[in-house]
Amino acid sequence: MTTSDHCALRGKAHPVVAQVVFNRSLPGDHGLLRLRVGKLARQVLPGHFVQLICDPGLTLPRPFSLMDADPAQGTVDIFYRVVGVGTGIMAQWQGGESVRVLMPLGRPFAWPEARVNPLLIAGGAGLAPVHFLAKRLVERGYAPVLAWGIETEAPLMTIDARMDGFPLDVAFVESPEALAALDAVGVSSRLASMVATPGRFHGYVTDLAEQYLSHSPEIVRSRTVLFACGPTPMLQAVHRLAERFGVSGQVSLEERMACGFGVCAACVAPVRTAEGWTYRKICTEGPVFPISDISWENY
Ligand SMILES: Cc1cc2nc3c(=O)[nH]c(=O)nc-3n(C[C@H](O)[C@H](O)[C@H](O)COP(=O)(O)OP(=O)(O)OC[C@H]3O[C@@H](n4cnc5c(N)ncnc54)[C@H](O)[C@@H]3O)c2cc1C
Ligand code: FES
Incomplete structure (x- = not known):
């Protein structure tokens, strides 16, 4: 697969160098990270996720949903829990640092009908x-x-x-x-x-x-x-x-991911089909799915 194939698979996702506005440590090993991403903050919708390069030494980026976006300020917020190596490194980031992000990724929530x-x-x-x-x-x-x-x-x-x-x-x-x-x-x-x-x-x-x-x-x-x-x-x-x-x-599913844009099939979930069920990639066909689409008995 060539670089241009990868770019096509990424769709509208862009690799960006974002600036850490702040990174607050919160109780219970949580953190709130605000990143300046410029015009991309206008494109993001609830349910979109990003892939963060936590450290150049880590082979895989880490996926995180967006918690908020401020199109006027050009910022997005990530609410995270420190659970392992990557999030441990994230927790050390300081305001002013530059970090690499691929965004926006995935399918966001579909807007519900009026009056629900x-x-x-x-x-x-x-x-x-x-x-x-x-x-x-x-x-x-x-x-x-x-x-x-x-x-x-x-x-x-x-x-x-x-x-x-x-x-x-x-x-x-x-x-x-x-x-x-x-x-x-x-x-x-x-x-x-x-x-x-x-x-x-x-x-x-x-x-x-x-x-x-x-x-x-x-x-x-x-x-x-x-x-x-x-x-x-x-x-x-x-x-x-x-x-x-x-x-x-x-529902927005959170499976272990690798590439984040459809190449590796690391992130599948069982989805109903007319014939029964099959696996679908969460990173490109999700992470948001209608509840009734998931084959819950096979999850
Ligand atoms: C679409 C999506 C959205 C997510 N949104 C959030 C969020 O908003 N806040 C948050 O705290 N966490 C979120 N997660 C989970 C987050 O990606 C993991 O907690 C994080 O990758 C752990 O990395 P680590 O290096 O600290 O942990 P490690 O255990 O050291 O990571 C090892 C590997 O496993 C992967 N991994 C570990 N746990 C998970 C997990 N639960 N889901 C997916 N991959 C995992 C890592 O990406 C890495 O490749 C999300 C996951 C997905 C798939
Ligand atoms: S994470 Fe690679 S295909 Fe989904």
């Missing part, structure tokens, strides 16, 4: 793409609500929830924690944790979403569309929720 009720479900660092989606949905006049499962001290600033997007029965606790940045733009959020934590729903984030759906009036429930990103067991539970409540949705 978006319920966003995230696990851990899977918050990134749904956080971005929540903000863009609000800009387009939707009223999304977001449930986030996190086991550690909340890495992002929280406040006492003020918004009324969740049914009153799903307040669960006095002074429920909400994500401050989302609350500020009108997205109602709640946190869930398997570790009993004041202000949070005690249980799986999908149990919180189940409570939301169970307590919502039929008019809200019937118009609900799910959007989710997180570990595979969480996404499987989201699939069961969609089936149980008869709602549709989209």
Whole structure:
């Protein structure tokens, strides 16, 4: 394969040298990285991901969803958890440094029909793409609500929830924690944790979403569309929720990747076909798929 073949496969993705605006260390081994990428910040949509060269010595780049983009400032945000070598190096980056990025990659979330009720479900660092989606949905006049499962001290600033997007029965606790940045733009959020934590729903984030759906009036429930990103067991539970409540949705999958643009087939997921199922590449045909497209029993 030639370089031009690779470029064709990358489609609209560009290799860029980005500048680190800031790289904040956050509780629970998380980090928030802001990169200046110029005009590319105008092209990115929720669900797009980037490939970061964490270090020239590492053979493979590392894939990360975008958590936000500011077209006016020419910046994009990445919310990450330090789990290994590459993210360990990322955590050391300082403002002003230059880093190499390939972006934007993948297929973003498809915009839902008008008048639907978006319920966003995230696990851990899977918050990134749904956080971005929540903000863009609000800009387009939707009223999304977001449930986030996190086991550690909340890495992002929280406040006492003020918004009324969740049914009153799903307040669960006095002074429920909400994500401050989302609350500020009108997205109602709640946190869930398997570790009993004041202000949070005690249980799986999908149990919180189940409570939301169970307590919502039929008019809200019937118009609900799910959007989710997180570990595979969480996404499987989201699939069961969609089936149980008869709602549709989209999931952003996170498989191990190598090239990130369709060449190596390192990143496949089982997808339904008319004949049964087959593998599809997450990096080019995803990472976002309709929930009903995934062959969950083969995942
Ligand atoms: C489309 C996509 C979006 C992602 N978005 C985010 C995000 O917003 N925030 C975040 O914290 N993490 C995200 N991840 C996971 C992130 O890519 C891994 O945590 C990261 O690559 C780990 O690299 P490492 O060198 O620190 O870990 P190592 O374990 O040392 O990495 C070894 C190899 O495994 C790959 N790898 C390890 N874990 C994963 C994983 N969970 N998914 C894919 N590849 C993995 C690495 O890319 C590398 O090639 C995303 C993954 C994908 C596929
Ligand atoms: S990561 Fe190479 S084909 Fe998807």
